[in-house]
Amino acid sequence: METIWFxxxxxxxATYVLLDGFDLGAGVIYLNVAKTPxxxxxxxxxxxxxxxxxxxxxxxxxxxxxxxxxxLYASSFSGFYLPLMIVLWLLMLRGTGIELRAHxxxxxxxxxxxxxxxxxxxxxxxxxxxxxxxxxxxVPLAEDHYFFEPLWTNFLVNQRKNGTGNGILDWYTVLTGxxxxxxxxxxxxxxxxxxxxxxxxxxxxxxxxxxxxxxxLLTVVGLVATVSIRxxxxxxxxxxxxxxxxxxxxxxxLAVMMHGxxxxxxxxxxxxxxLYIVGMLVGAAFALYPVVLPASTDPARNLTIYNTAAGHHGxxxxxxxxxxxxxxxxxxFVFVFRMFRGKVRIEGEGY
Numbered sequence: 001m002e003t004i005w006f007x008x009x010x011x012x013x014a015t016y017v018l019l020d021g022f023d024l025g026a027g028v029i030y031l032n033v034a035k036t037p038x039x040x041x042x043x044x045x046x047x048x049x050x051x052x053x054x055x056x057x058x059x060x061x062x063x064x065x066x067x068x069x070x071x072l073y074a075s076s077f078s079g080f081y082l083p084l085m086i087v088l089w090l091l092m093l094r095g096t097g098i099e100l101r102a103h104x105x106x107x108x109x110x111x112x113x114x115x116x117x118x119x120x121x122x123x124x125x126x127x128x129x130x131x132x133x134x135x136x137x138x139v140p141l142a143e144d145h146y147f148f149e150p151l152w153t154n155f156l157v158n159q160r161k162n163g164t165g166n167g168i169l170d171w172y173t174v175l176t177g178x179x180x181x182x183x184x185x186x187x188x189x190x191x192x193x194x195x196x197x198x199x200x201x202x203x204x205x206x207x208x209x210x211x212x213x214x215x216x217l218l219t220v221v222g223l224v225a226t227v228s229i230r231x232x233x234x235x236x237x238x239x240x241x242x243x244x245x246x247x248x249x250x251x252x253x254l255a256v257m258m259h260g261x262x263x264x265x266x267x268x269x270x271x272x273x274x275l276y277i278v279g280m281l282v283g284a285a286f287a288l289y290p291v292v293l294p295a296s297t298d299p300a301r302n303l304t305i306y307n308t309a310a311g312h313h314g315x316x317x318x319x320x321x322x323x324x325x326x327x328x329x330x331x332x333f334v335f336v337f338r339m340f341r342g343k344v345r346i347e348g349e350g351y
Contacts (some may be wrong), residue, residue, distance in 0.1 A: 001312055001315040001332055002306055003289075003305065005064075005305070005309065005315055005319075006230075006292070007115060008064060008068070008350075009061060009064055009069070011064055011214060013057075013061050014277070014278055014281045016054070016057035017122050017184075017277055017281060018130075018277055019050070019057060021125075021183075021187050021188070021277065022046065022117070022184075022187050022190075022191035023051040023121075023188070024044055024121045024184050024188060025125075025184040025187045025189070025191065026189075026191060027117050027120045027121025027122070028118065028125065028184065029185060029192070029204065030114065030117065030118045031118045032203050032207070033189075033192070033200065033203045033207060034200065035203075039048065041140060041198075042101075042192075042200055045345075047098075048194035049339075049340045050336060050340070051098065052351050053336060054093070054334065060329070062195035064322070064333015067308060067310065067318055068315060068318070069292060069309055069310070070310055071295055071303065071308040072303050072308040073291050073292065074146075075141070075147070076293060078146060079139060079146060079147040079148060080134070080149075082126060082320060083151070083168055085141070087127050088129060089123065090123050090127070093120040094116070094120040094121055095292070095336070096264070097115075097117030097118075097120060098113075098304070100113050101114055102296075110314065123179075125180045125181045125185075126178070126181050126212040127177065128143055128177075129177035129178070130168065130174065130176060130177040132172075132180070132284065133175070133176030133177065134168060134173055135292075135294070136176070136226060136230060136233070136288070136296075136297035137157060137170075137296065138293075138305065139175065139295065140296050140298070141295035141297055141301040141302075142301070143301065145301065149166060150167050150168070151168050151169060151257070152167035152168065152169040153165060153166065154167075154304070155167070155169065155170045155171050155174070156170060156171070156232050157170050157171065161337065163236055164341035166296060172226075172229055175218075175222060177222070177224065178218065182214050183273075183276070183277060185207070185211055185341070186211050186212060186215055186273055187270075187273045187274070187277065189204045189208040190204070190208050190270040192204040193205045193266040193270075194266045194267055194270050195344045196344060197343055198324040204240075205264070205266065208269065209262075212257065212258055215254065216254055219250065219251075219254070219280075223247070228292070232285035232299075233288070234287070236287055236288075237290060243283075246279055246283040247279075247283065249279040250276055250280060250283065253272045253276035253279060254276055255271075257273055257276065258316070266314040289305075290305045292304060292305055294342065311318065
């Protein structure tokens with residue numbers, strides 16, 4: 001059951017990144033590509049019906065983590081208290097920017113909330129990427145499985161032999177934050193391209209094409225950096241050769257992305273972007289398994305799916321209820337996305 005719940009949490013987090021990722025990416029490019037009030041309204045209407053629903057997957061993943069792996073939840077949420085508070089504030093500011101701009105006729109206030117929406121979206125992508133970087137790099141777990149990290153120190157990785165002294169932000173976690181920013185910028189640009197027409201469509205596709213070489217370069221750099229700071233991430237790949245299909249999928253998805261953009265096949269490029277994101281996240285989960293939070297201090301202190309999981313009976317009963325909830329959630333999202341499929345129109349009421 002522990003492995004099943006590990007996969008469930010990974011799938012829920014990947015779903016969140018895929019769905020809210022294009023919302024965040026749309027926010028990152030919002031001020032740059034939308035040149036007129038009509039174009040800004042088009043972007044808002046592209047994400048308006050779904051953005052708040054997409055964020056539910058983050059809450060659901062957190063609740064699932066609390067249920068299935070309570071020690072991991074307690075350790076990570078206490079150790080990452082400061083960045084979690086920052087993320088919560090950014091989520092609130094982003095929602096405020098989206099909702100209040102639609103109720104402001106004053107151009108000054110509307111411009112202010114547009115900036116809040118754009119800035120909070122960009123910072124969220126960076127913090128989410130840095131969070132994943134911390135998990136891959138490892139944290140200074142003590143014997144009681146708790147830890148503390150300052151927001152930053154001197155930006156070095158494992159600067160002390162005992163694995164302590166790291167900050168939440170160092171050169172590696174900043175790198176993963178930048179990778180997340182670039183990846184979701186391309187993802188959001190392609191989503192807006194799918195939902196828009198004319199100049200906005202061409203402009204957003206051009207943004208995705210412009211960041212693609214950077215995305216490719218950062219993917220390679222990120223893989224090399226990960227292996228250099230934590231060589232053990234290759235262990236599962238060495239023991240299970242099927243894992244090497246994951247980088248093939250990742251780079252294949254990048255190739256299909258560029259092909260789709262060159263052919264103006266926005267849907268194909270967007271699906272390829274989604275496949276790239278899934279490949280990257282699956283690759284990280286495959287490399288870490290069965291560890292869920294590595295210790296930079298002593299590998300014996302690693303938090304795994306076995307020493308952090310809830311009781312077997314609870315996991316079994318919870319699995320039956322989770323299936324029911326998942327069916328309802330997937331059905332709702334299929335209904336919503338089908339209802340609002342196609343190009344965006346700005347006539348009538350709404351965002």
